[in-house]
Amino acid sequence: EITSFIPKSSQALVDGTITMLIWLTVICLILQFVDGRRCVIPFHWWRPFRNVKTIIGNVTRIIAAAMSITLLCSFTWTLSVPGAWGYEWAKSWGDAPQLWNAEGDAANNGPIINFLRLTHPKIMDKPEGYSQETMEELAKKYSSEANQINGTRANNLTDNTVIMILSESFSDPTRVPGIALAEDPMPNIRALKETTTSGLMLSPGFGGGTANIEYQSLTGLDLALFDDSMQSMYQELVPHQKNPFAWNQIWNAEYGKSGSVAFHSYYKNMYLRDVNYKKFGFNKFYTLDSKPAITHQDRTDNSPYVNDAASYQNIIDQLNKEEHPQFLQLVTMQNHMPYDNWYFNNQFEQANVTENLNDYERGQINTYAKGVSITDQATIDFLNQLNAMDKPITVIFYGDHLPGSYQTAAADKNNTLALHQTDYFIWSNQASASAGVKLDASNTAYTSPNYFMEMAAEHMNAKVSPYLAFLTQTRTDIPALERLVIGAGGAYLDQNGNAIKRKALSKQAKNTLHDYKLIQYDMTAGKGYLNDTNFFTVK
Incomplete structure (x- = not known):
């Protein structure tokens, strides 16, 4: 009766395990019979050197134990x-x-x-020159740069509520090589990007890897600098850290526990977010299965995922709960793969005029394009609601990666860079001192998620910490950097979006990159010397 519960796909595994156990039992019985209490491999604690046979037996057992421990440690380490x-x-x-x-x-x-x-997990190699003295010198260096920057800035980050929105899989389908749509799926966001700080973000993911992008945007650290074996910081790194740094802590320092709240329109255990957000210092983390759960969970048509309008409404509710500014983190789910013809009256079934697509890929893209269109309208409606509020609010909105539906485009290696660029914008409402600000497009056209908070500080004309001043210098020298493929090292873009090799970086950029490695190592795998300085504090 018990065996009837075994799935057919697992039957071979169960049969093999039973066979192995039977053989193990038989071998043990045979060895016991051969031994016959005569100690074929003798072992004596009290007189370990009484004869050659005893010495050989003792050494054999010690070697067996040592090899077992070594094998387990080596397996765990690799x-x-x-x-x-x-x-x-x-x-x-x-x-x-x-x-x-x-x-x-x-x-x-x-x-x-x-x-x-x-x-x-292996985090990263120790950079050359890492020491307490080196880190203290770096803290002084970028503290001086922060003072220079702050001399020209009038506002504080914590004067504003900052809403960081990771829009699942959001990107412009019309930028994908070979895709042709007769209707623009994102006219509102496209128009908005012309009037506010915006551009394209270099993403390490294609079809997945959300938490890695999210980690970079929340911490300012970069995947490209970790060891190539590091695949998920949320799973392999953050749970091991005692006090990992994240931007929300700036608001916590100013307003206490209620300074930051996080929302995810799915389940809390994905990527261990419930553990990690607690370590980051978020006061609450609302999900479908949190207690209490997120209030608004509406779906659109047959979609299994909470739509963006509902996700945004949860943010509106939180804004109305607190009088003081907050840092709010939102991860949406509406446009998550796979796409299964969810939406009624999908105009993109006719508007998708792309040639040479199989039926499956065309159907996936049609559903995705409709989702982008729904996000486009919901996002503008959300920003309009924020505009009506009498409190300063700045929104950092970005897509984490492209969906993996573009199979035809992905088959061409020449499209790699295009398939790792998503859309982002930084926008402030009318009650904010930075309303209507648009940073110079030549400096914001291309970026990577580790720079978002630094860019938001410049957008808001807000004073910075030495850490933010360091990121300002880094973005000047290296406008975008990411790891696009596991084991392939870093990818670097200049301000025009052109890929450049590490060897071609300027001497200044190479020096800044080394500073980045030192800082990231100290914050993740090192001794945390920077924690004893003012590196993370805005004076």
Whole structure:
């Protein structure tokens, strides 16, 4: 009766396990019979050197124990490193890591493997010259730069409510090579980008990797500087840290626990967000399964995901709860893959005039384009509501990555860069001192998510910490940097969006990049010397 519950797909695994256990039992019985209490491999604690046979037996047992421990440690140390023997050996046995979902990883690959996978990830190599003295010098250097910047700025970051919106898979379909649409799916956001700070964001993901982009935007750190084996900071790094830094802590320092709140229109255990957001210092984290759950959970037509209008309404409710400015983090879900013809009266079934697409890809793109159109309208409606509020609010809006539906375009390696660029804008409402501000497009046309808070500070003419001053210098020297492919190192863009090789960076840019490695190492894998300075404090 119990065996009737075994899925057919798992029957071979169960049969193999039973066979292995039977053989193990038989071998143990045979060895016990051969031994016959005569100690074939003798072992004696009290007189370990009484004869050669005893010495050989003792050494054999010690070697066996040492090899077992060494094997387990080596396996643990290499399990999370693609290409290493532990990773490849586990993969050969069917291990398929789910770094976006610890619960799913444990259920599908086993709780022991899941535990070991997250035990010892490699963060990054120690940069040359790392020491307490070096980090104190860097803190002084960028504190001086912060003072220079602040001499020309009149506002404070915490004078404003900042809403950071990660719009799931949002990007302009018409920028994808080969895609032709007879109707613009995002006319409102396209027009808005002409009047406010905006551009394109270099994303490390294509079809996935949301939490990595989110991590960079919340911390100012960059995936490209971590070890190539680091695949998910939310799973492999943040849970190990005692006090990880995130931008919301600036508002917490000013307004206490109610200074920052996070929302995600899905489940809290994805990428261990519930654990990580608590470590970041968010006062509340509202999801579909939080207690209490997010209030607004409306779907559109047959879509299984909460729509953007409902997600935005949860933010409106939170704005009305507090009088003081806040840092609000929102991750939407409306445009998450896969796309299964959810929407009624989808005009893009006719508006998609792209040639040479199979039926599946065309259907996916049609549904996605309709979702972008819905996001476009919902976002403008949301901003209009913010404009009606008598409190200064600045919105940082960005798409995390393109959907993986563009199979035809992705087949051409020449499209790699285009498929890793999403849309972003930074906008302030009428009650804000930065209403109507649009930073010089030549300096904002291309960026990466680690720079968003620094750009928002410039947009708001707000004073900066030494850390933000450092990011200002970095964005000047290296407008965008990311890791686009696991194991391929970093990708760098100039202010015109042209890819440049690391060797071609200027001497100044290389020096700044080294500073970045020192700072990121200290904040994640090092001794945390910067925590004892004013590096993260706005004077």
